[in-house]
Amino acid sequence: MHDIRFIRENPAAFDAGLARRGLAPLSTQILALDEQSRAIKTQLQVGQARRNEASKLIGQAMGAGDKDKAEALKAEVAAIKESTPALEAQDREVGEALGAMLAAIPNLPADDVPQGDDEADNVEVSRWGTPRDFDFAPQDHADFGPALGLDFEGGAALSGARFTALRGQMARLHRALAQFMLDRQTAENGYEEVNPPLLVRDEALFGTGQLPKFAEDLFRTTDGRWLIPTAEVSLTNLVANQIVPLSDLPVRLTALTPCFRSEAGSAGRDTRGFIRQHQFEKVELVAICAPDESEAEHERMCAAAEGILQALGLPYRKMLLCTGDMGFGARKTWDLEVWLPSQNTYREISSVSNCGDFQARRMNARYKPEGEKQTRFLHTLNGSGLAVGRTLVAVLENYQQADGSVIVPEALAPYMGGVTRLTPKA
Known part of the structure; x- marks a missing residue:
């Protein structure tokens, strides 16, 4: 607002x-x-x-x-x-x-956001890691994943297109990734873990900017509640209609939740494989702070997301989004794009956004500066730390072997019960 x-x-x-x-x-x-x-x-x-x-x-x-x-x-x-x-x-x-x-009006871009029409005008800020030099032609995860437990047919039979069942060692790897991310964000990066509601009222989605503009991209229940498209909605709205004590700032929250998106406007894009699903899990990061802290908090949050990719040894690049590619509520956004060998390109795996006071005004979330009588609106930030399914895809493709197996990254060893390699079924 x-x-x-x-x-x-x-x-x-x-x-x-x-x-x-x-x-x-x-x-x-x-x-x-x-x-x-x-x-x-x-x-x-x-x-x-x-x-x-x-x-x-x-x-x-x-x-x-x-x-x-x-x-x-x-x-x-x-x-x-x-x-x-x-x-x-x-x-x-x-x-x-x-x-x-x-x-209905989107947030105004920060002064240092580059002008542009779409993703082609985004600006590369940095790169980390070197893409692996394969001695065989790397496959798409959708081709070799089913033998490892990516059950596309089973998921589609149950729920339709863009739903997938993960079975056996694949489910274990997915769970390991999620727990690793959550532990890293809480133990090392200082985010408080939250287990939030997955169903919210209209007011919550209005507060973070999904309503009224993006209703068609959401799933709604028969009693008028909405399935969250991201835990950003639940976490950020925990301060709605509150005056947060200055001593409590910054508030840093994280949650591992399922996310649900109908994505009505994205038909035909990434319909194959596990990249774009109607139901997926994500470790979300949210920060709520005073205005003079938000730029530093944005840097900190992006580093927290980058740390996951670095620990997993996944090459990526950091992009500054242009004005035409930013989300509705963002004033500045960095995207992290992970390397996918099968596509020979980088694909978005995390967006980290500073929303300024845009969401706080919609939620009436405030604080009282020291020595002042009047309250001011807070600043809110959010980012993926990371999207679990897309990270799973990146691990599968970057660690695939010529025999169809996948080596498990060392960082996940404590979560895999001794499993060091995913092997295809005979």
Whole structure:
């Protein structure tokens, strides 16, 4: 959500930010609604003040025996009372229109975000690791994975396309990856583990920006709740409608949860294999902090995600997303892209975003700076640390062997019960 005061005071800067997002100017429309809303509120306040004043004067007139004045005042009070409901309805209507307009506008990009239209305009920041030099033609995980326990047919038979069952040693590797990530983020990076609800109300998804714009990409239950598309929703909303003590900041949270995405707008992309699923697991990272801490917190969170890839020995690159490729709620995003040998390219495995106060305004999440009477909105950040399924794919492809087996990375040894290699079924 955007700060209406900022738009009043900086309409040109607001429109310039929208232009960087590829959007037309909106400040004139917003400020027209804002002016109308303030005028109606002023009219209501003036009417209420006059009604209170006239009510007192009625008693005085009656006490002085001035019945004519008393009757005139009563008529005035009645007229104000009669006109108030229509004004209140108008106030609600204009307020809802203004709120809906502000809620539909994405966050403005930070100054150092590169201008661009899509992922082709993202900027590479750094690389880590060297892609392996195979002495055989590396296969796609979708081709050799079924012999190791990636049951695409079983998952599809149960639930349809983009659902997969993991069996035996594959399920064990998936679980090992998830536990390794969670342990690393809690024990080494200082994130507090949370086991959050997977079903949330409208307000939670509005708070983090998925609603109302992206409803078609979500799964909704028959009782009106929503399955979370990411634990970002549950974790960030833990501070909704709260004033967080300054002494508690920064708040760093992590959770391993299933995530559910219908991805209605992505038909035809990555439909083969395990990269894009309707149900997947992810270790999410969320930070909630004061505004002057958010840039440093963004760096810290990205390093926490990178540490997982480095520990697993997976080559990757860090990308700064351009204005046209950032998510709705982000003001700045880094993507981590892991190397996939079968595709001979890097593919996104984590997005780490600084949302500034955009989500906090939608959630009414605040803090009180030291020495100040007024509260301020917090800054929120989120990132994957990491997406478990995509990490599984990266491990399978980067550690595959010519005989169809897969070597287990050393970092996962404590979680694999002595298993050091996944071997295909005969």
